Amino acid sequence: MNEERRGHWYLLTGLVLGLAAGLIISLALSPVRYIDAEPAALAERYKNEFRQWVALAYQADGNLPRARERLKLLQDADPRQALAAQAQRALGEGGSPDDARALAALAAALSGMEQAAVSTPTGGEQPTLPPGPGTESPPAGATRLAEAAVQTPTPPLPTPTPRATFTPRPTATPPRVLDAPFVMTKRQEVCDGSLPAGRLVVLVAGRDGNPLAGVPILVLWGEGKSSLFYTGLAPEISPGYADFQMDAGVSYTLRVGEASEAVGGLSVPACGGAWRVEFTEGG
Amino acid sequence: MRAGRVILFFLSIALGVGAGLAYGWVFNPPPYRDLEPASLRADFRADAVLMVAEIYQADGRLPQALRRLSILAPDRPPALLVAEALLTARELEYAPPDLEALSNLARAVQPTGGEAVPTLQETTATPEVTP
Numbered sequence: 001m002n003e004e005r006r007g008h009w010y011l012l013t014g015l016v017l018g019l020a021a022g023l024i025i026s027l028a029l030s031p032v033r034y035i036d037a038e039p040a041a042l043a044e045r046y047k048n049e050f051r052q053w054v055a056l057a058y059q060a061d062g063n064l065p066r067a068r069e070r071l072k073l074l075q076d077a078d079p080r081q082a083l084a085a086q087a088q089r090a091l092g093e094g095g096s097p098d099d100a101r102a103l104a105a106l107a108a109a110l111s112g113m114e115q116a117a118v119s120t121p122t123g124g125e126q127p128t129l130p131p132g133p134g135t136e137s138p139p140a141g142a143t144r145l146a147e148a149a150v151q152t153p154t155p156p157l158p159t160p161t162p163r164a165t166f167t168p169r170p171t172a173t174p175p176r177v178l179d180a181p182f183v184m185t186k187r188q189e190v191c192d193g194s195l196p197a198g199r200l201v202v203l204v205a206g207r208d209g210n211p212l213a214g215v216p217i218l219v220l221w222g223e224g225k226s227s228l229f230y231t232g233l234a235p236e237i238s239p240g241y242a243d244f245q246m247d248a249g250v251s252y253t254l255r256v257g258e259a260s261e262a263v264g265g266l267s268v269p270a271c272g273g274a275w276r277v278e279f280t281e282g283g
Numbered sequence: 284m285r286a287g288r289v290i291l292f293f294l295s296i297a298l299g300v301g302a303g304l305a306y307g308w309v310f311n312p313p314p315y316r317d318l319e320p321a322s323l324r325a326d327f328r329a330d331a332v333l334m335v336a337e338i339y340q341a342d343g344r345l346p347q348a349l350r351r352l353s354i355l356a357p358d359r360p361p362a363l364l365v366a367e368a369l370l371t372a373r374e375l376e377y378a379p380p381d382l383e384a385l386s387n388l389a390r391a392v393q394p395t396g397g398e399a400v401p402t403l404q405e406t407t408a409t410p411e412v413t414p
Contacts, residue, residue: 010288014295021296022303032312036324039331043317049354050320053334060341070334073327 040075047074051086055102064109071110083107084233091229101214104232108213108239182215182256184263186278195274200244200266203278204231204256211240212281219244220253220262246275257281320355325371331355332368333381336388345391352392361392 026032034041039050051074058067068079076082087103090096182204195201200219206212213232220226231242246252246268253264256279266275323331332355339348352361369385377385 010292011295014292015299015302018296018299018301019303020299022300022305023307024303025300026304026307032308034313034315034318034322037315037318037322037327039323039327041316041318042320042323046318046320046354049351050331053331053338053351056341057334057337060337070330 039073042074048086050074051083052099052103055083055106056099058106058109059102067106068110080107080110080235083110084235087230087233097216097228097230100233101216101230104230104235105214107235108211108232111235111239182260182279182281184256184261184277185280186276187263188276189269189271189273190276191269191271191273193273195276196245197272197274198246198248198268199274200246200252200254201274201276202231202242202244202254202256203238203276204240204242204281205279206240206281209280211238213239215240215242215257217242217244218255220255221250321357321359323355325367326375328355328364329368329371329375329377332365332388333372333377333385336365336381336384339388339391340384348388349392362389365389365392 039047042050051071054067054070057070058064071079071083074082083103084107087100087107090100090103190201202217204212204215204217211231213230213235215231216228217230218226218228227244229242229244231240234241234243244252246266248268250267251264252266253262254266254277255262260279263277266277269275320328320331332352335348335351335355338351339345349361352364356364365385365388369382369389372382372385
């Protein structure tokens with residue numbers, strides 16, 4: 001009689017207790033753990049790390065198809081942009097310039113690869129990277145840069161780029177070694193509004209005239225203030241492109257590469273426009 | 284009568300546990316993103332180790348290689364990680380130069396005795412670099 005008066009609350013109690021235990025187990029003590037995951041599912045910081053490794057591995061072996069396949073695994077909407085943005089972030093956050101340079105060089109190389117793929121079927125001139133002196137056996141630890149990209153005025157078209165196998169070895173693309181100073185070939189005020197006000201645009205080309213990525217650019221101003229950045233962070237414009245935003249009333253000095261003459265007296269032009277300065281490797 | 288209530292009570296607990304587990308494991312699992320490298324499939328992990336090996340072969344910086352390996356699997360000794368990658372690479376018939384790069388890395392991380400953190404002595408070890 002007593003038991004009957006208690007009703008069926010014990011069932012609800014058991015259910016709630018069990019539910020609580022089940023939730024604690026499944027959400028806290030032993031949550032789902034994914035195995036056999038793909039790189040695209042990694043957290044952003046690990047994707048950045050992965051991208052960095054791809055760039056450094058490319059710098060080490062020069063195998064562009066392999067680097068491209070590896071980047072595909074991350075499923076970035078635009079791998080080149082992702083590389084360039086990461087390079088900029090790395091520099092902005094005080095990261096290793098070498099890492100940023102590797103990222104920029106890979107971004108530029110990918111850009112060149114696509115442009116080359118576009119220009120090949122048209123039968124136009126197909127510039128190739130000349131095997132520069134000393135590139136057959138570069139010294140250990142030397143700075144290796146991607147081959148200068150082919151730049152054509154033709155906008156990139158969707159072309160069936162050959163799908164690379166996953167473990168091909170380098171296809172004899174000798175890395176570049178910067179061994180000559182850069183000489184300024186053009187210095188021009190741009191007052192037609194085609195560039196943002198106060199912008200300092202630097203374009204760097206190699207000996208063969210092709211845009212050169214990964215070249216360090218140092219801008220100095222004021223009392224010991226400086227900014228170091230690299231070409232190739234905006235591969236969609238040109239692999240040899242870099243820019244800097246000047247403040248009005250400040251005079252800047254620019255140096256390209258590591259052994260070049262400094263170009264001083266750069267400030268926002270009187271017309272309120274921008275500067276466009278071009279350099280060529282070795283003059 | 285009393286025994287029946289006890290059985291029903293435990294049955295309701297079991298039902299609740301089942302519902303809780305189903306919620307966390309089946310109906311509302313964590314999203315398939317923001318994962319850690321330790322969850323990578325073996326072939327992807329092997330390729331990541333290969334990247335570390337390629338970078339190491341070029342720059343010869345063992346502490347950096349160890350740091351990268353520890354990112355891939357923080358709770359696993361680097362030597363074991365590289366050995367597993369080497370096995371996977373052999374199974375997948377990687378090219379000989381890739382196997383060689385992995386072997387070089389395996390040899391380099393061997394003396395660490397599985398320690399994830401490189402010692403000062405290791406930082407001075409600079410193996411031959413093949414450009």
